[in-house]
Amino acid sequence: MNQKLVLNPNLRHLLLGFLLLIVWSSTAEKSLAQRFTLSGYVKEAATGEVLVGANVYVKELLKGTTTNNYGFYSMTLPEGNYTVVISYIGFTDTSRVLELNKDIRYNMDLKSKAVLTQEVEITGERADKNTEDAQMGVVELEMKQIKELPAFLGEVDLLKTIQLLPGVQSAGEGNAGFYVRGGGPDQNLILLDEGVIYNASHLFGFFSVFNSDAVKNIELTKGGMPAQYGGRLASVLDVSMKEGNNKNYEATGGIGLISSRLTLEGPIKKDTASFMISGRRTYIDVLAAPFIPDSSAFSGSGYFFYDLNGKANWTISDKDRLFLSGYLGRDIFTFSNNEDDFKVRVPWGNSTLALRWNHLFSDKLFANTTFIYSDYEFAFEATQSDFDFKLFSGIEDWNGKVDFNYFPSIRHDVKFGLHYTFHTFTPSSVTARQGETTFDTGEILKQYAHEAALYINDEFDLTENLRINAGVRYSGFRQIGPFSRFVKDEIGTSIDTIDYGRGENVATYTGLEPRLTVRYRLNSRSSLKAAYTLNYQYIHLASLSGVSLPTDVWVSSSDKVKPQRGVQYAVGYFQNFAENRWESSVELYYKDMTNLVEYKEGSLPEDDIADNADNNFTFGDGTAYGAEFFIKKRTGKATGWIGYTWSKTTRQFDDINNGEAFPARYDRRHDLSIVLAYQLNERWSFGGTFVYGTGNALTLPVARYVIEGRVVNEYTDRNGYRMIPYHRADIAATLHGKKGKRFTSDWVFSIFNIYNRANPYFIYFDNTGNLSQGTLDIQAYQVSLFPILPSVTWNFHLK
């Protein structure tokens, strides 16, 4: 990585070799008989929703492919008669004999399995995906499964469910974000219909922004990130919204303890165009309002959040399809203390709008062109008497990309494309007014940047047993003016300002990111895999707080902040049992990260005001390694999984902790999750989860001293103390209502924290009394948030 483009000679050879390999292996089959292409879309018969990852298998060749993110597949085969089997878990297999003597477009509608034989499925993937795919560290989850599991206060939350997977951790309730293989919460790329979501949490992480009724598909990539993804070091969470039933109108909804949901979907034009619109709002504020009398000092205080998801799609022709999807979510907190004439309003949230165009250039070349607007903003507005204070921070992206999927032969799945984003960062903008005086707080501190990437990726069989997923991504980033750099002396006083004009180059970085995953099949039930990935991350989230908060600011790479760089090595052994009903894996990973960002020790919250946020940063490195064990029962009346992770992750910053390495905030030695689902009969199903994790690392005072008569804490090594372990079990029971012709409903009863474990949310120290009089009292307290909490939710479906 350099200011200038310098290709490492090794990487250049790698790139060249890789391109040659694609050309060679795709021409190697040319000598065979005449070849034709079989392609098409796989959809759900009842709703017209495309099925992602459906298995398309050619019996005679013992070969197959899967549908891509838009439900499209393509296979180029020698002329002949073939039996094509299309399967997707939860749906009835469909097979058809085709005479392939020309290019054939074969679209398939799959029917749901009959109700009586329907079983709870863990995922919608094909049976041997675990051992067959070259990719590793990829997990797909199905909303249906997630909905059967216990949910906190009845709010089904896919972020909570992915935290039950090995290698993915939560920091406990009340902490936003998730942590993948030792990476920070900003190192996850979270996509909702390809739009970036910068803060996926409501209410400090108690709920996620994903409304379960609006979501169709979830895929998490925690290692071996393919080249079509980039810009983050740790993981990609790719969430797709439902497209909307293009045959019939439907309404889905639910009423829960703290929120309600309603989703409407249906055809705009039957079989051609459909829409889906979904909303959710919490009503704690509404419920609490009657209990806060108008005379109360705090009347007018409250909190709520809402989400709106909307999507429309239009099949213009057999070759063209348009999608328009959007998301808007807001948390709004108001606080008012009438006695002090003090009012605060704090809104924050994400919005995205994406327009996508699928186009088939040929039966072998699928293209998706996307334009996305995405935005995250946080505002804080306070007034007291004649003093007004407004703080705003956020990030806004204009994003355009073209992605191609090329299927030259049945052995290849080639992806290539070009991504471009224009970022506008507002790390912190403050306006303040007191009486007649307006404060100069530096409105001009926005950062503007171009980010672009070019990639190519191919998954192909080199030999019968050796499958390779290889790719390379070339990314670049340029911060441009207008921008003002405040030059500070060592104690933080401005001594100079460097001004950059509009469009002027502030800093430019480029990097080549090779990605390689190799699968070697040992036999039909087991395989070995290995992965190497190199990623650059050009945007950074800086947090002054001990936990992730919506106040954390996103900042650009700049003349001061270099891109983060992460290299991950992983190896794994994958084994399926009992005709793929059980699958298991062991994965080991090692990760090396450089140019990580933290605030300097002694930074003050007001330091961001009227200053470049990155003037207060310090830079360091990180290391993470671990072992993940996973065993899963995929089908049957009882399904579920056990995941266990042993891991260690440390950080080293020259200016923090006296330069000594310290455990990352989310370093967790042991992490265990047990997930069970059981379908008793047509009416009743049950779910249960158990989690155990090493206590969070935190910095505690070890000594105290006195300044100006007040007790000041002197801290241990950074994150040198551990809270007690976190563990908790939750259960849920779902009573499915009788299936009516048009109306069905179910009741979900769940109990959170069934054995009432007092898990520490935080530990704090309180001192009262007078030191010089000898009446000082020092106590440590542990605060736990949630005792045993039962909840009930009623869901309905109307069609």
Added chain:
Amino acid sequence: MLPNAPQSFRISISMACLALFFPACQESISINLPDEETKVVVEGYIEQNRPPYLFLTQTTEYFGPTDRTAFEDSFLHEATITVSDGLQTTQLEEYCMNDLSSLERSLFAQATNIPVVELRQANYCVYSIPREDLLNGTYIQGKVGRSYTLRIEYRDEVFSAVTTIPEPVPLDSLWFEVRDSELRDGVLRAKIIDPATPGNHYRWQADVIGKGSGFVAPPISALSDETFNGKAFEMTHVHGADPFTTQDTRFYGSGEKVAVKFSSIPADVYRFVRNFENETANNGNPFAAPSFPVSNIDGEGVLGIWAGYGATYDTILCR
């Protein structure tokens, strides 16, 4: 100081949010903290027209004894301490309050501005100008614009620090504003005209005359001119909780007479004070990272501050 308010607002919001909507429970726990080596703590001041003085203490175990003996035991004795202004070097003398006559004690209180009530409270030990000088009134005094080098030899360690007394900036005006006419209390407001040069830092302390608590800082007492350089600036202050009496006297009562000490302080002292204030205000708040009052004392295993104050004084009758 209101422009500094966002952090405290954010904290109160986070806390209020949790308190409002979730049934949190809290229990007292015992924690085994690792043994740390004790560190030396310096709290030293020099103000124009006043003698330097300094408390030399040590850190104590977090859950160590909290009685008065323990407090008095935290003072470190027999250090060799000098203060130099570059022309003249004075060796400070150590004395503990119990060894002073009441005249000496009140002279010391006058010279340093530490309330005599407080000095009677416990056996404070302090390093300052020699006792004879105190009686004669011929001690070295701080001068505006001058730098002072502190040198401490304690056991085998040597610590040193330099501070400057910045040019004082007097309050342009000072007034009392009634908050609640029934409760007859309010806040003090003041206006300053900030000099055109950037990098001014200030500290507000106030003493309700007759309460004997001395000059007490409100929860946020230090400010930087970063956002109002060269402009007029109005500030609002409540009376801080008095650490010595532990009374939470947030607002000034009507009829109270208040002495206000408004000082210019060096940038490193400002950063120390703000971190110190943050730390005492946060007191375990999970939403805040620990604050590290960064010491300006050089040496191994030392904490604290050597602070020059360019002070101005005003008095106001609250009405």
